[in-house]
């Protein structure tokens with residue numbers, strides 16, 4: 454059995470690797486190296502209850518501080534890893550330290566994509582990926598201020614909801630012609646845009662940014678139509694990029710994420726990779742996926758830990774995700790990309806309904822809005838890949854689980 458597992462990156466997946474190694478009674482040393490100053494923490498509340506001030510930072514931790522108070526666990530936080538040396542089997546850290554490993558787990562996550570325009574370095578302009586980012590945003594989120602959010606994806610819209618409820622004047626600018634266009638159908642986009650508009654949020658869709666202006670602090674956002682939108686605060690949420698540089702620098706296979714197999718093993722049998730930074734095979738969709746979700750981070754972490762403990766465990770599940778905006782809980786099962794038909798189940802006016810995505814008469818994804826039962830049952834239908842009756846899907850008197858043809 455391996456006696457020293459090192460985890461590169463100390464985010465959500467890394468925290469779960471440690472927890473699962475403990476659960477599977479791994480009896481070697483565990484070393485966690487991460488560049489943030491915090492214990493491994495959950496990011497979803499960052500754009501929700503942590504941003505609104507309803508949750509303290511300690512409540513974000515995957516495990517409490519006392520969990521790491523264990524002679525078998527070494528935490529090396531605030532430490533950036535510069536390189537992996539596969540021949541010497543060690544990590545090289547920024548300040549010259551070297552950390553040896555028998556087995557390595559790469560859990561470097563992803564980072565916010567930068568907006569390539571002038572002015573993003575002005576004060577008052579923020580990305581949102583970490584506790585430190587949110588602390589910076591919250592310092593400026595006073596009622597009555599003008600916030601401009603660039604990007605109408607989940608994170609942008611969650612920030613819009615929190616800011617609107619906190620009494621700010623909110624404008625959301627989006628390059629596409631509808632909100633959340635990358636992940637949901639036009640029906641769901643329309644529903645969310647109307648909800649936000651009713652709350653008072655203003656939208657500029659089909660609009661690009663040409664620059665951000667101000668002296669030291671941001672004063673306004675200039676659009677490609679040369680409209681000047683005043684801003685006391687700007688939050689940019691235009692997607693993420695996987696942190697694959699350590700892996701590619703060590704000549705591991707990387708292709709839109711660190712390439713792993715269904716055991717979470719990279720092209721080096723002594724190195725595993727988990728979470729946002731990976732590209733992994735999924736037999737349900739019959740293709741490789743790179744996911745940005747807690748479910749994926751947690752399940753890959755469990756899989757890698759089990760395999761590190763000598764088990765033979767594979768990861769092949771229906772992906773899922775969620776987003777909280779106002780009192781709306783959106784739960785997304787599966788991936789809708791490539792759908793050829795859509796069924797709306799329930800009544801959007803009642804603010805509890807689902808949008809079901811089909812491909813060749815099989816359910817491939819579901820967006821359930823305040824409809825947790827549909828979410829749970831659709832996950833099973835997606836995994837089973839059975840042919841579906843559209844009529845039964847649309848009939849709220851028939852439970853989704855009975856919608857097979």
Ligand SMILES: Cc1cc2nc3c(=O)[nH]c(=O)nc-3n(C[C@H](O)[C@H](O)[C@H](O)COP(=O)(O)OP(=O)(O)OC[C@H]3O[C@@H](n4cnc5c(N)ncnc54)[C@H](O)[C@@H]3O)c2cc1C
Pocket residue numbers: 461462463464465466467486487488489495496497498499500532533534535560561562563581582583608696699727728729730744745746747748750773774775776777
């Ligand atoms: C604001 C926000 C809201 C979200 N909301 C949801 C949601 O509602 N539902 C959902 O399912 N998912 C959500 N996500 C996504 C989810 O949080 C991520 O999928 C999850 O955090 C991935 O975990 P990870 O461990 O792979 O990466 P991360 O949690 O990003 O951890 C990676 C860690 O590695 C560190 N690192 C990177 N490179 C190095 C290096 N060279 N040296 C040392 N350390 C390094 C990083 O700084 C980071 O601390 C949200 C994400 C954000 C940012």
